[in-house]
Amino acid sequence: MLPLAALFVAFFVAPLIVLLALSLHADTATATWTAANYVKFFTDRFNYSILWDTLFLGVKATLVCLVFGYPIAWICARASARWQSVLVFLVILPILTSVVVRTFAWIVILGRQGVLNQIALSLHLTDEPLRLLYTEPGVVMVLAQVQMPLMVLPILTVLSKIDPNLADASRVLGAGEWRTLWRVTVPLSLPGVVAGCILTYSACVTAFVTQTLIGGARLIYMPLHIYQQAIGANNWPFAAAISVIFMVAVLAAVALLSLLGRKSESYGSA
Amino acid sequence: MVAPRYSTDWEALSLRLVFGALAAIAIVFLVGPTVIMLLTSFTASQSLKFPPDGLSLRWYAALLDADQMQAAAWNSLVVAFWTTVLSVVLGTAAALGIARSRSPLARACDVLFMSPLLLPALAFGFAALIFIHRLGFSPSIPFLVLGHTVVCVPFVLRTTIAALSQLDPALLDASQSLGAGGWRTFRRVTLPLIAPGLGAGAFLAFMASFDNVPVSLFLADERSEMLPIHLWQQIETNLDVRTAAVSGLIVMFTLILMLLAERLAGLTRQMR
Numbered sequence: 001m002l003p004l005a006a007l008f009v010a011f012f013v014a015p016l017i018v019l020l021a022l023s024l025h026a027d028t029a030t031a032t033w034t035a036a037n038y039v040k041f042f043t044d045r046f047n048y049s050i051l052w053d054t055l056f057l058g059v060k061a062t063l064v065c066l067v068f069g070y071p072i073a074w075i076c077a078r079a080s081a082r083w084q085s086v087l088v089f090l091v092i093l094p095i096l097t098s099v100v101v102r103t104f105a106w107i108v109i110l111g112r113q114g115v116l117n118q119i120a121l122s123l124h125l126t127d128e129p130l131r132l133l134y135t136e137p138g139v140v141m142v143l144a145q146v147q148m149p150l151m152v153l154p155i156l157t158v159l160s161k162i163d164p165n166l167a168d169a170s171r172v173l174g175a176g177e178w179r180t181l182w183r184v185t186v187p188l189s190l191p192g193v194v195a196g197c198i199l200t201y202s203a204c205v206t207a208f209v210t211q212t213l214i215g216g217a218r219l220i221y222m223p224l225h226i227y228q229q230a231i232g233a234n235n236w237p238f239a240a241a242i243s244v245i246f247m248v249a250v251l252a253a254v255a256l257l258s259l260l261g262r263k264s265e266s267y268g269s270a
Numbered sequence: 271m272v273a274p275r276y277s278t279d280w281e282a283l284s285l286r287l288v289f290g291a292l293a294a295i296a297i298v299f300l301v302g303p304t305v306i307m308l309l310t311s312f313t314a315s316q317s318l319k320f321p322p323d324g325l326s327l328r329w330y331a332a333l334l335d336a337d338q339m340q341a342a343a344w345n346s347l348v349v350a351f352w353t354t355v356l357s358v359v360l361g362t363a364a365a366l367g368i369a370r371s372r373s374p375l376a377r378a379c380d381v382l383f384m385s386p387l388l389l390p391a392l393a394f395g396f397a398a399l400i401f402i403h404r405l406g407f408s409p410s411i412p413f414l415v416l417g418h419t420v421v422c423v424p425f426v427l428r429t430t431i432a433a434l435s436q437l438d439p440a441l442l443d444a445s446q447s448l449g450a451g452g453w454r455t456f457r458r459v460t461l462p463l464i465a466p467g468l469g470a471g472a473f474l475a476f477m478a479s480f481d482n483v484p485v486s487l488f489l490a491d492e493r494s495e496m497l498p499i500h501l502w503q504q505i506e507t508n509l510d511v512r513t514a515a516v517s518g519l520i521v522m523f524t525l526i527l528m529l530l531a532e533r534l535a536g537l538t539r540q541m542r
Contacts, residue, residue: 002367003360007360007416007420011417018400071288071292072296090300096524098481100481101501102304102307107505114320144299145303148299206390223392223484240397246393250390
């Protein structure tokens with residue numbers, strides 16, 4: 001444990017402290033402390049709307065992951081061992097394939113002459129090619145595909161541990177399948193849902209590659225904002241302040257979700 | 271008793287249909303892009319169109335002359351290799367400590383070691399850049415490996431701690447009482463039993479490092495370009511069909527490694 005703790009203190013905790021310290025200075029040379037960078041961020045609409053857009057983007061992509069991911073996990077948990085392996089393999093295939101490659105595939109699909117537009121045009125659903133790339137719905141869709149496995153795996157873990165007798169008991173007592181799902185299976189699997197939401201959410205808001213390649217230059221989210229301020233504008237103290245604000249915001253969202261998770265655990269066991 | 275059973279059957283069918291349809295859409299949605307990417311990379315024409323106008327290996331052949339891409343791929347492999355070695359050595363030692371101890375300190379370490387999974391990696395990459403500048407260094411391969419290790423070690427930790435928690439402590443007691451020392455017990459009893467979990471973790475760490483953009487973006491210097499960053503820049507500026515060929519190679523390489531990991535370590539069991 002000690003060697004890894006040493007690495008983390010020297011190369012994880014220390015950099016974050018240096019980052020926090022730099023964010024409280026006007027420039028890299030001066031020694032006076034100031035909160036100017038934070039004031040600048042929260043008084044400028046351009047800046048705080050990027051933060052809001054990023055946090056909200058994560059919510060949308062997480063919800064799409066949940067709607068499609070829960071049924072996959074549910075079916076996986078009921079499948080025979082052999083099919084379960086195949087399904088899990090298909091689910092983890094995308095997360096292990098390079099993010100750049102997966103996002104690139106989506107450019108081929110979403111572009112003006114992409115697969116989706118060809119289908120829409122040939123079915124006469126639209127007269128001219130739809131704009132899918134460089135739009136927020138496009139980013140949400142691609143993020144959902146790229147991060148879906150993070151939602152499916154924790155839910156599957158919890159679902160496969162639920163005692164099947166409970167669902168049988170519910171049915172014997174006269175509840176239908178839908179009622180059993182909503183009143184028995186879903187409440188019992190809430191800890192897995194919360195764990196999946198936490199992983200998916202924190203991955204979606206920081207997905208730099210997907211956000212920049214599908215969103216393009218005009219849709220700016222926090223990771224690109226940090227990168228542009230740090231490397232493009234070379235304004236390190238301000239980029240440090242944005243980084244700190246972003247980290248605190250993501251941690252707050254995660255804390256909120258895990259609080260819900262703890263509530264749901266007591267609900268599940270009650 | 272007949273009427274309720276009839277309605278239950280209808281309900282079971284509707285539930286199965288809705289969930290089956292959603293899951294089927296999701297599976298196509300998950301696997302489709304990779305398949306389309308793979309087929310497009312075999313195109314015979316100059317453009318990235320699907321379905322391709324004809325099939326050929328010309329863009330794969332063109333990779334043989336792509337010096338910059340080859341250099342970037344080599345850098346990425348070297349960094350991923352050292353990151354995996356460091357993650358496995360440090361991660362196993364830490365997992366043993368965390369799994370054995372119930373102290374609050376061990377819990378705190380567990381949370382700390384897992385936090386890179388939740389924290390924005392790009393913010394950490396930038397923090398690491400500021401930090402090494404403050405120390406008077408400039409970005410280089412060794413720092414890149416350290417940065418990658420911080421964000422990749424959680425994968426090794428998670429699977430190894432899970433494997434250790436399933437280890438029967440009676441086996442360790444038996445080994446000790448038969449006269450084996452701590453190191454010998456670890457090598458002959460613990461290690462073989464946690465090997466699948468450790469192997470799956472090492473595989474995940476390797477893939478995460480090979481694919482890392484947010485940390486490499488700040489810690490790679492001009493001379494050591496990394497493959498995912500090179501590809502990212504290529505896709506942003508000009509859509510070159512050779513990029514599709516590299517992507518195709520990465521997909522095939524990933525598939526082969528995944529099948530190997532499934533065979534050797536039961537990857538799909540370890541990920542749950």
